[in-house]
Amino acid sequence: MAFLLELLTGICLATLVSAHIPGVVQRDTPSSPKYRISPLDGSKIALPTKEQLDFQDKEIGVLIHFNMATYISIDGCNNVPTLVPNQTLFDPTLINTDQWMDTITNLGAKYATLVAKHNCGFTTWPSNVTFQTADNETIKYNYTIAQSPVRGENVVKSFVDSAEKYGVGHGFYYSVVVNNFLNVQNSEVLATTLSRGQVGITNSTYDQIVLDQLTDLWTNYGQLTEIWFDGGYSATQKGKIEDLLQSLQPQAVIFNGCDTDGTCVSANSIRWIGTEAGQAPEENWSTGVTNDGGDPDSPYFCPAECDTTLQTGDRWFFGIDQPLRSIEEMINVYHQTVGRNCLLELDLTPDRSGLIPASYAARYKQLGDFISSCYSEPVAAKTTHSSSDKGVYTLTFDYPTSIDRIVLMEDQTNGQVIRSYQVHAKIVDALDANGTLNVPWSLVSNGTSIGHKKIDIFDEAVTVTEVMVNTTYVDIPKWRSVSVHLCDRLADGTSTEED
Numbered sequence: 001m002a003f004l005l006e007l008l009t010g011i012c013l014a015t016l017v018s019a020h021i022p023g024v025v026q027r028d029t030p031s032s033p034k035y036r037i038s039p040l041d042g043s044k045i046a047l048p049t050k051e052q053l054d055f056q057d058k059e060i061g062v063l064i065h066f067n068m069a070t071y072i073s074i075d076g077c078n079n080v081p082t083l084v085p086n087q088t089l090f091d092p093t094l095i096n097t098d099q100w101m102d103t104i105t106n107l108g109a110k111y112a113t114l115v116a117k118h119n120c121g122f123t124t125w126p127s128n129v130t131f132q133t134a135d136n137e138t139i140k141y142n143y144t145i146a147q148s149p150v151r152g153e154n155v156v157k158s159f160v161d162s163a164e165k166y167g168v169g170h171g172f173y174y175s176v177v178v179n180n181f182l183n184v185q186n187s188e189v190l191a192t193t194l195s196r197g198q199v200g201i202t203n204s205t206y207d208q209i210v211l212d213q214l215t216d217l218w219t220n221y222g223q224l225t226e227i228w229f230d231g232g233y234s235a236t237q238k239g240k241i242e243d244l245l246q247s248l249q250p251q252a253v254i255f256n257g258c259d260t261d262g263t264c265v266s267a268n269s270i271r272w273i274g275t276e277a278g279q280a281p282e283e284n285w286s287t288g289v290t291n292d293g294g295d296p297d298s299p300y301f302c303p304a305e306c307d308t309t310l311q312t313g314d315r316w317f318f319g320i321d322q323p324l325r326s327i328e329e330m331i332n333v334y335h336q337t338v339g340r341n342c343l344l345e346l347d348l349t350p351d352r353s354g355l356i357p358a359s360y361a362a363r364y365k366q367l368g369d370f371i372s373s374c375y376s377e378p379v380a381a382k383t384t385h386s387s388s389d390k391g392v393y394t395l396t397f398d399y400p401t402s403i404d405r406i407v408l409m410e411d412q413t414n415g416q417v418i419r420s421y422q423v424h425a426k427i428v429d430a431l432d433a434n435g436t437l438n439v440p441w442s443l444v445s446n447g448t449s450i451g452h453k454k455i456d457i458f459d460e461a462v463t464v465t466e467v468m469v470n471t472t473y474v475d476i477p478k479w480r481s482v483s484v485h486l487c488d489r490l491a492d493g494t495s496t497e498e499d
């Protein structure tokens with residue numbers, strides 16, 4: 001969504017509990033952060049919900065852009081308020097949502113969020129919501145798949161059935177703030193003359209249509225993993241959406257769930273990383289509500305999600321002859337998102353037939369294959385040791401062993417506590433043939449935030465006998481895992497500029 005860059009106003013819903021103060025009755029309010037106090041330095045340590053940690057565990061998801069805009073030349077109805085493409089254009093003659101799941105599985109993605117309604121206003125499920133027009137006529141929402149050549153089908157339902165069959169978490173993107181069909185921009189019904197295909201309504205009718213359609217999506221399609229609010233929602237809709245969310249999908253993780261002032265609509269909020277390039281800052285915390293690398297001292301646990309495209313040019317809907325980003329660039333994207341404590345949500349674009357084109361399917365699989373070949377089997381160490389009180393982790397090898405990267409994972413159950421780390425190794429190939437028993441420690445990588453995952457690729461492959469990670473922290477850290485790897489350096493981990 002190029003759209004997101006312009007309209008993103010983060011909104012975070014939460015039933016958060018403030019830190020317990022003895023003798024004081026705690027009241028859950030949507031905006032109070034949940035944290036504990038560091039026993040070491042008195043700082044606030046934001047606490048996650050189980051849903052947030054489960055979501056970070058998924059690491060990779062897809063954002064599926066398949067809607068009316070698949071059938072027009074430009075990338076969505078964004079910024080063309082009068083454009084209501086004719087519903088007869090929507091004609092996916094070969095659509096098969098199991099075929100989408102093959103690609104999702106090959107990529108290694110664990111959740112999929114489908115655009116159910118984008119800015120044109122078209123819904124890919126047969127919404128049966130009724131409303132009163134400006135002429136006081138009561139009509140059914142009639143810009144849906146039920147008015148298209150594939151009437152009788154329901155893309156949303158097929159998608160949910162396929163996701164459940166393949167064990168992939170599912171969720172929805174529904175744009176609340178724009179609807180060209182109803183002449184809505186920035187959550188407001190424009191007072192302009194209606195264009196071809198538009199239907200006139202009042203502002204209060206619009207708010208009700210949004211609530212009715214969200215109620216339908218959140219009631220009839222199972223338990224949702226992620227709900228995406230692109231551009232947030234208006235102040236008048238906010239309270240009702242928050243209530244609806246709490247009653248229908250309290251477990252869902254909410255993208256854009258917190259406003260930058262810390263007003264959240266859910267305790268299960270996640271934040272935007274602030275770019276659509278697929279690049280988190282090197283330093284990226286699980287905490288904070290701003291659309292960037294976050295803040296280690298924030299009392300809000302609100303991990304970042306990095307949404308980006310496979311097609312070049314920030315193109316989110318299928319583009320005819322749109323080139324794909326290279327496998328080298330996509331490997332860098334993986335390292336600069338998942339490898340920097342950010343969820344990678346990669347765009348997925350069924351074409352006009354309703355299928356993932358073969359060349360796209362191959363690139364997603366190539367990326368998934370790289371990730372599993374590089375990271376599923378660590379280089380085995382003879383012994384590993386985690387000190388119980390010093391935040392130090394060591395790996396010892398039987399014989400000199402070649403490695404070129406390290407994967408660090410913190411157990412964040414009680415918050416993200418490591419503030420910096422250094423990775424040292426005893427490198428034997430730095431020595432000459434004379435040998436020595438006293439190999440010195442060399443610094444091979446270092447950094448600040450670890451959180452769910454940090455991947456550091458060393459400047460070069462090295463042969464080592466021992467690796468030690470030491471840390472600074474606001475409470476004794478618990479490691480979830482520390483592993484070293486040796487991989488084909490198809491991509492060198494340095495940043496790639498977007499074309």
Ligand SMILES: *[C@@H]1O[C@H](CO)[C@@H](O)[C@H](O)[C@H]1NC(C)=O
Pocket residue numbers: 128129220
């Ligand atoms: C709309 O569809 C939903 C789910 O299929 C159903 O529960 C509801 O009764 C329907 N409403 C109308 C007005 O047909």
Ligand SMILES: *[C@@H]1O[C@H](CO)[C@@H](O)[C@H](O)[C@H]1NC(C)=O
Pocket residue numbers: 134135136
């Ligand atoms: C629609 O109904 C409202 C309220 O009853 C009335 O004020 C308005 O004039 C009517 N509009 C039209 C176009 O009939």
Ligand SMILES: *[C@@H]1O[C@H](CO)[C@@H](O)[C@H](O)[C@H]1NC(C)=O
Pocket residue numbers: 087139142143147199
């Ligand atoms: C929707 O209904 C309105 C009012 O009956 C009509 O003017 C419009 O043409 C219909 N649109 C579609 C896409 O069917």
Ligand SMILES: *[C@@H]1O[C@H](CO)[C@@H](O)[C@H](O)[C@H]1NC(C)=O
Pocket residue numbers: 188189190191201202203
């Ligand atoms: C909707 O509300 C906005 C903001 O108050 C106003 O500018 C606009 O004219 C209203 N739209 C209609 C159709 O009344």
Ligand SMILES: *[C@@H]1O[C@H](CO)[C@@H](O)[C@H](O)[C@H]1NC(C)=O
Pocket residue numbers: 086087088196197
């Ligand atoms: C949509 O296309 C159909 C078939 O070409 C046509 O009959 C209809 O008038 C068009 N609707 C709009 C709103 O342009």
Ligand SMILES: *[C@@H]1O[C@H](CO)[C@@H](O)[C@H](O)[C@H]1NC(C)=O
Pocket residue numbers: 432434
């Ligand atoms: C290796 O041993 C040779 C012979 O004793 C010595 O001249 C050389 O300086 C040694 N190299 C290093 C790096 O210690």
Ligand SMILES: *[C@@H]1O[C@H](CO)[C@@H](O)[C@H](O)[C@H]1NC(C)=O
Pocket residue numbers: 420421446447448
């Ligand atoms: C990592 O080490 C380099 C070289 O010693 C140093 O300049 C840099 O500040 C360190 N970075 C962190 C995050 O500790």
Ligand SMILES: *[C@@H]1O[C@H](CO)[C@@H](O)[C@H](O)[C@H]1NC(C)=O
Pocket residue numbers: 420421422424441470471472
């Ligand atoms: C880690 O260990 C090295 C070598 O002993 C030491 O120089 C460094 O200060 C330590 N760093 C931390 C963060 O404890």
Ligand SMILES: CC(=O)N[C@H]1CO[C@H](CO)[C@@H](O)[C@@H]1O
Pocket residue numbers: 281282283284290292293294295
């Ligand atoms: C290295 C880096 O980009 N760090 C950024 C992490 O996020 C914080 C908060 O947004 C920024 O201030 C840092 O510059």
